[in-house]
Amino acid sequence: MHKGYLSLVLHGHLPYVRHPEHEDFLEEDWLYEAITETYVPLILVFERLVNDKVNFRITMTLSPTLISMLSDALLQERYLKHINRLIELAHREIERTRWQPDFHNLALMYLSEFSKARDTFLRYNRNLVNAFKNFQDLGNLEIITCGATHGYFPLMDVHRESVRAQVRVAVSHYESVFGRKPRGIWLPECGYYPGQDEILKEAGIRYFISDSHGVLHGTPRPKYGVFAPVYCKGTGVACFARDLESSKQVWSSIEGYPGDYNYREFYRDIGFDLEYDYIKPYIHPDGVRINTGIKYYRITGSGNNKEAYIPHLAQKKAAEQAGNFMFNRQKQMEYLNDFMQKKPIIISPYDAELFGHWWYEGPMWIEFLIRKIAFDQDEIRLITPSEYLNEFPRNQVITPSMSSWGWKGYSEMWLQGSNDWIYRHLHVASEKMTELAKGYPQVNGLLRRALNQALRELLLAQSSDWAFILGTGTHTEYAMRRTKDHILRFNRLYEEIKSNTVDQDWLADIEYKDNIFPGIDYQAHQ
Amino acid sequence: MVRIKKTKKNILKSPLRKSKKLGALKAGVTQKTEPRKDFIGAQETTVGTAKFSHPEVSRMPRIFPQELPSQYGVDKMVLMVRDPWWLYSYWELKNSTVERLKSELKDEFYRAKRILRVYDVTNIIFNGANANRFFDIQIHEFANNWYIDAGSPGRSWCVDLGLQLSDGRFITILRSNVVQTPLDGPSWITDEEWMIPDDMFARLYGMGFGQGKSSPVGKDWRKRIISSPGIASMASPVKKPQKKGFWLRVDCELIVYGASEPDAKVTVQGKPINLRPDGTFTLRFALPDGKQVIPVKAVSADNAEDRVITPIVTRETR
Numbered sequence: 001m002h003k004g005y006l007s008l009v010l011h012g013h014l015p016y017v018r019h020p021e022h023e024d025f026l027e028e029d030w031l032y033e034a035i036t037e038t039y040v041p042l043i044l045v046f047e048r049l050v051n052d053k054v055n056f057r058i059t060m061t062l063s064p065t066l067i068s069m070l071s072d073a074l075l076q077e078r079y080l081k082h083i084n085r086l087i088e089l090a091h092r093e094i095e096r097t098r099w100q101p102d103f104h105n106l107a108l109m110y111l112s113e114f115s116k117a118r119d120t121f122l123r124y125n126r127n128l129v130n131a132f133k134n135f136q137d138l139g140n141l142e143i144i145t146c147g148a149t150h151g152y153f154p155l156m157d158v159h160r161e162s163v164r165a166q167v168r169v170a171v172s173h174y175e176s177v178f179g180r181k182p183r184g185i186w187l188p189e190c191g192y193y194p195g196q197d198e199i200l201k202e203a204g205i206r207y208f209i210s211d212s213h214g215v216l217h218g219t220p221r222p223k224y225g226v227f228a229p230v231y232c233k234g235t236g237v238a239c240f241a242r243d244l245e246s247s248k249q250v251w252s253s254i255e256g257y258p259g260d261y262n263y264r265e266f267y268r269d270i271g272f273d274l275e276y277d278y279i280k281p282y283i284h285p286d287g288v289r290i291n292t293g294i295k296y297y298r299i300t301g302s303g304n305n306k307e308a309y310i311p312h313l314a315q316k317k318a319a320e321q322a323g324n325f326m327f328n329r330q331k332q333m334e335y336l337n338d339f340m341q342k343k344p345i346i347i348s349p350y351d352a353e354l355f356g357h358w359w360y361e362g363p364m365w366i367e368f369l370i371r372k373i374a375f376d377q378d379e380i381r382l383i384t385p386s387e388y389l390n391e392f393p394r395n396q397v398i399t400p401s402m403s404s405w406g407w408k409g410y411s412e413m414w415l416q417g418s419n420d421w422i423y424r425h426l427h428v429a430s431e432k433m434t435e436l437a438k439g440y441p442q443v444n445g446l447l448r449r450a451l452n453q454a455l456r457e458l459l460l461a462q463s464s465d466w467a468f469i470l471g472t473g474t475h476t477e478y479a480m481r482r483t484k485d486h487i488l489r490f491n492r493l494y495e496e497i498k499s500n501t502v503d504q505d506w507l508a509d510i511e512y513k514d515n516i517f518p519g520i521d522y523q524a525h526q
Numbered sequence: 527m528v529r530i531k532k533t534k535k536n537i538l539k540s541p542l543r544k545s546k547k548l549g550a551l552k553a554g555v556t557q558k559t560e561p562r563k564d565f566i567g568a569q570e571t572t573v574g575t576a577k578f579s580h581p582e583v584s585r586m587p588r589i590f591p592q593e594l595p596s597q598y599g600v601d602k603m604v605l606m607v608r609d610p611w612w613l614y615s616y617w618e619l620k621n622s623t624v625e626r627l628k629s630e631l632k633d634e635f636y637r638a639k640r641i642l643r644v645y646d647v648t649n650i651i652f653n654g655a656n657a658n659r660f661f662d663i664q665i666h667e668f669a670n671n672w673y674i675d676a677g678s679p680g681r682s683w684c685v686d687l688g689l690q691l692s693d694g695r696f697i698t699i700l701r702s703n704v705v706q707t708p709l710d711g712p713s714w715i716t717d718e719e720w721m722i723p724d725d726m727f728a729r730l731y732g733m734g735f736g737q738g739k740s741s742p743v744g745k746d747w748r749k750r751i752i753s754s755p756g757i758a759s760m761a762s763p764v765k766k767p768q769k770k771g772f773w774l775r776v777d778c779e780l781i782v783y784g785a786s787e788p789d790a791k792v793t794v795q796g797k798p799i800n801l802r803p804d805g806t807f808t809l810r811f812a813l814p815d816g817k818q819v820i821p822v823k824a825v826s827a828d829n830a831e832d833r834v835i836t837p838i839v840t841r842e843t844r
Contacts, residue, residue, distance in 0.1 A: 014577065029576055058656050059637050060722055092810075094778070098795070100812050133675040153762045158703050193607075194706065212734045214569060219713040225730030245736035251570065267578065275779060277809065291579050304773075346556070351573045358576045402708040410609035410708070420671065423606065424616050428598045465578070472575055484594055491595070 004227075004333040004385040006373070008366070009209060011186050011469040012039070012352035015062035015465035015482075016516050020074055024285050029479055031069050032082040035128065036293060038356035039070075040117045041363035043124075043131045046140065049370060055381040056140055056370045060352065062147040064173045065463070067129050068516050071177075073281040075523050076126040083118045086293060089282045090114055090515075093270070093294060096278075102182055102308035103296050109311060110294050133178055142384040144184035145174045145205075148517070149464035152414050154193040154402060155423060157429035160439075161525050162462065164199050169226065171203045175521060183386040184208060186450060189414070190242070190405035197232040197239075207238035207385050209304075209349055214403035215241035227344035227388065233305070233399045239386050242405065245332065246348040249325055250359075251271075257321045258359035261473055262313045265297040265306055266358060292319035293318045295360075311441055318361045322368035330379045346380075407471075417434050419470035423488045429458050432494045433525045440497070449511070451522040454493040458513050461486035468504075478496055489514070527677035603687055603703035610679030610710040615642070616671035617687055617700050627689070627699065640665050643696065644674055647704055648682045654698070662690070680709040778841055783808040786824040786833075793823050813841050 014034060019025040049056055064071075069075050086490050090111035095102040108174060124130045135141035147153065148169035156162045167185070174182045184207045192210050200208060207229065215222050215230055222230050226241035250257055266421075272294040283290050297306035298314070329346055336344040355362030373382060389395075406413035436451055443451065461483055469479035489510050496502045547562035603617035628635045642665055645657035665672060676683055687700040711730060716722070722730075786792055801807050811818075821836040 005674075012589070029579060033579065034577070096810050098797075098811055099814050100819060101811070155606055158606070216731055216734050217709045218721070220715040220717040220812070221713050221722065221724045221727060223717070223727075225727070226734040227730070229836075244734060248736045251573075262550050275777075278779075335733075339730075343626055351570065351577075353577050354573045358573045396717065398717070402706070405570055408609065411606070412608055413571065415606065415608050416616055420614060420616070424598075424618065424671075425594055427604055428600070428602070465612070468574060469578060472571070473576070483593075485819070487594055490593060 001378070002381045003330075003337050003379045004346065004381075005271070005378050005388060006246075006329055006346050007057075007059060007255065007383055007385055008369075009059045009061070009186075009347060009349035009389070010042070010352040011061045011063075011146075011349060012066055012178065013061060013146060013186075014066050014069065014353075015463045016065040016068060016149060016460060018069060018072060018075055018515075019513070021467050021513060026290065027285055027290075028075065028078060029082075031075060032079050033291070033293060034353050034357055035070075035079055035362070036083060036086070036114065036117045038353050038363075039128050040120045040354070043120060043128065044116065045363050045367045046131075046135050048367065048506075050135070050138060050433055054371060054374045055382075056374065057142070057274075057384050058140065058143045058370075059144060059146050059184070059384045059389070061146050062129065062132060063150055063152060063186075063188075063518065064148045065171045067163065067173070070129050071127050072515075075087075076121075077326075079121065080118070080126070083114060083121065085282060087111065087114045087118065089292060089294065092278075093460075095403070098365070102310075106296050106309060106311075107294070114293075115189070129177060134192065135179065140445075142183065142386060143178065143298070144186055145170045145182040147174065147184045148189040149459040149463045150188040150192045150465060151459070152189050152404075152406065152411070152464035152467065153187060153196055154191045155414055156426075156430070157193045157196065157461070157523040159427055159434065160196070160199065161434045162430040162458070163196055163395050165433075166462070167199050167203045169455075169459065169520055171205070172325045172519065173290060174522075186204065186349075188412075190214070190241075190403065190412070191464075192400055193402050195367050197237040200237045201235040205237065206389065207240060209385075210239050210241050210400055211403045211405040211409060212244045213409055214400045215398070216402070216403035217400070218398040220398055222398055224342075224344070225355055225499075227346065227394060228342065228392070229345070229385065230396050230398045230400065233397050236397075238385070238389055239400050240388075241400075242349050243332075243346045243437045246325070247328065247348055247350070248352060249328065250348075250354070257325075257365065258338055258354075259299065260317050260321070261299045261301055262310070262317045263299050264295055264309050264314065264360040265299045266295070266360075268292045268295055268297040268306055270296070284444070312370065314361050315378050318365040318440045319368045322365050322372055325369055326372050326377065326380070330377065331514070333379055336518065342392050345383065345385075347385075363398055365414060384462060396501075406488060413471050414464055414467040416471055418476070419467040420468060422470070422483055426461060428460075429461065429487060429490050429494075430525075432490075433522075435460050436494065436497060437523055437525045445461070445508070446502050447497065447500070448522075450493055450507055452520050453507060453514070454490055454497065455520055455522040455525055456516055457486045457490040457493065457510070460514055460516065461490065486514070576719055601700055602682075603685070603700035603702040605683065605685050605705050607705050607707055608673070610707050611645075611675060611677055613674040613676050613685070613705065613707070615672070615674060615685050615702055617688075617702075618670065619699065623699065627697075631689070631691070631697075634691050635689070637692045638697075640667055640669070641686075641688050641690045641696065642672060642674065643686040643688055644676065645684045645686070646678075646681050647684045652684050652704065654701075657684075664690075673691045678705060679707050679711075764793060776843075780811045780813040780815040780818070780839055781808060782811065782820060782822070782837065784822060784835075787829040790824045791824075791827070793821075794819055813839065815841050815843050 014030050017027045090107060093107035097107050132143060135254055136143050147166040151166045153163050171182060181204050185205050187208050190209060191209045192214050212226050215226055226243050229238045229240045269291040271279060272289050282292055296308060298309040300307045325398060333344060373380060404410055440451055466479040466483045470476050576665055599620055599621050600618055601623050605613055605615045608614050643660050644661040645660045647657055649744050650656055682704055685699045685702040686702045688698045690697050788801060788803060792799050792801060794809060799807055817840045819838050820825040821834055823832060823834045825832045
């Protein structure tokens with residue numbers, strides 16, 4: 001008889017990066033790398049599990065910006081070009097490493113992986129959203145939504161109309177893609193501000209995920225800590241909180257799994273290591289060295305000396321750590337059973353891009369974990385939050401506390417000296433957008449296009465990713481540019497709409513560049 | 527005449543209040559201690575950063591968009607919550623508002639102090655006069671944003687930008703929205719229907735934070751997340767690859783090239799290779815230490831003839 005539930009939540013998100021105006025745009029690689037290293041490997045894990053009839057449940061965010069990029073014909077075309085180039089490089093590497101058997105075997109491994117990535121990509125008609133939708137339709141995956149462009153809600157609270165637009169646009173986009181409403185939402189950066197659950201309720205969303213202290217510091221005290229959901233006072237929207245013990249096992253830079261010395265070293269890539277003329281066709285056209293994805297070394301130790309990666313040792317480690325993770329959850333359940341009157345749920349949320357991209361062995365670890373849970377024990381079961389709510393509909397009512405899963409647990413990552421200047425621009429734009437939505441309740445034609453584009457520009461400017469990159473203080477140029485571009489475009493649209501002088505050519509140009517959410521309705525901003 | 531002029535410097539550099547906490551944070555920028563302390567959000571930040579790969583050297587400058595407007599011609603003051611202790615406010619004043627104040631107050635305007643009046647408005651509907659308490663922060667004339675050490679979590683706040691006249695009168699110029707800071711520990715309010723003994727909650731609380739089963743309520747959380755000097759000294763929450771000292775790396779590759787009849791079958795060390803349409807070929811090998819014997823064999827299309835040439839290369843690294 002099982003003692004409790006484990007809910008793995010993978011948060012898949014990338015900001016909208018698509019530049020049709022440039023032949024080759026470096027930041028688009030964020031998507032291509034994530035496809036090859038995270039999304040395809042996860043899809044292959046899910047496929048194997050389904051083929052082997054392994055019962056499993058995973059909850060996964062696909063942010064609206066990520067879905068939009070995965071479904072975009074231009075980016076699909078460019079990904080194919082990208083993966084073909086990588087396959088060519090892998091072939092050359094197989095030849096080049098002929099006298100270095102350790103590296104040679106790895107080059108063969110990369111060729112096989114890149115070929116599988118291309119095959120998988122083509123098998124799903126170039127649109128990997130189809131793959132995730134299949135697993136949702138099979139009942140193995142619960143796909144939840146996110147803020148339309150991953151805006152950080154707590155710092156938008158002064159203009160809740162923008163929070164509402166983030167949620168409404170996301171929900172209608174989800175419906176158009178998956179044919180039903182989302183049951184849950186990943187609040188961008190787990191950013192919760194009390195009262196914003198009202199907006200989730202209006203949109204028909206049943207639950208969201210918060211960080212541990214969102215519930216633990218809620219009022220009144222949550223009886224079961226983070227091990228049962230709570231309902232938000234006044235709205236009844238459920239809040240599931242992250243269990244930090246299971247998180248730390250995976251995330252922690254000290255005791256976390258991904259730091260094992262047998263695992264692949266993220267920072268040694270042939271894009272930086274190999275002779276310039278040889279690698280030049282595979283790095284940035286400007287000639288700037290970048291990661292290619294071919295990495296030959298294992299972490300080895302804390303020093304700079306790195307040794308060759310040995311796949312079967314890494315695999316053994318991943319299996320061992322999956323067993324360790326399961327064992328610890330079993331212990332947690334046993335302990336919790338002593339003083340809970342219902343079955344506990346352990347929420348373990350992670351950035352999806354942690355798996356495969358950052359932690360190369362991550363997808364393998366997930367597969368081992370799922371198989372072990374299915375076959376080696378019966379104390380814990382996998383569940384999705386909405387299934388848990390169906391089984392245990394009676395839960396305590398509290399007001400969760402403002403919180404995020406970012407640096408220090410609150411808003412500082414997105415509100416510090418290097419990025420606080422953006423809010424005076426964003427907030428004025430929010431205010432103007434509300435004014436437009438009220439002032440033009442029903443228009444058609446050019447004016448309507450301009451109003452819809454204004455909302456697109458505002459949403460794109462709000463992505464928390466820009467503030468995040470500005471906050472890290474390195475390579476801020478692109479984030480700065482995106483913030484400015486979208487705000488300036490918004491401001492100009494506002495002026496042209498108000499004076500009824502919309503420049504049709506310019507509008508067409510920014511519609512072409514910022515083409516996200518074709519079905520957007522500016523009235524969502526209320 | 528004093529004019530309100532917003533310079534770029536004003537907007538980008540926030541006048542941080544000198545305080546121990548932020549002082550330490552700032553000092554940390556130059557510290558070289560290896561950031562090994564674990565803290566909330568550290569790995570989330572690392573993984574988040576890894577998503578956004580960048581080249582290590584900056585590339586060609588791109589065309590920069592024009593600058594954002596330095597003001598929007600509005601009177602607006604916004605208050606935001608950074609964390610349980612700190613608030614952030616920014617504001618903008620119309621020139622006409624400043625001019626009006628000047629003409630009303632005459633010389634008094636120039637003698638007055640610029641003040642942020644921070645009201646604790648917890649559990650009340652604030653009407654300007656009924657705050658639970660307030661405190662003042664004197665700011666300089668050109669400031670247009672401020673980090674405010676509110677100092678008590680779980681309270682509601684409202685801020686006025688105003689002038690304190692020489693006779694002590696306070697004139698409000700702008701008033702912010704109301705915000706609420708979160709608690710920095712568990713609530714003391716319990717729910718009768720969902721009662722839990724304190725010691726049990728303490729255990730659950732510790733578990734929720736991955737601190738084992740016996741951590742005292744609240745203490746660990748505060749210690750670990752906020753007041754730890756290990757955190758305050760973090761220059762940036764991003765893990766960077768270890769800084770190398772001075773270094774040198776050398777490796778060798780070998781290029782083997784040649785030509786035969788375009789339709790010949792050529793093998794190198796027994797493995798077939800492709801010729802270019804003109805019959806030439808180029809191979810590139812990483813060259814490890816030791817001796818490499820590299821027989822290159824060409825067989826004519828009709829299998830009637832063959833040639834073998836065998837370069838032998840030795841690499842020795844000292």
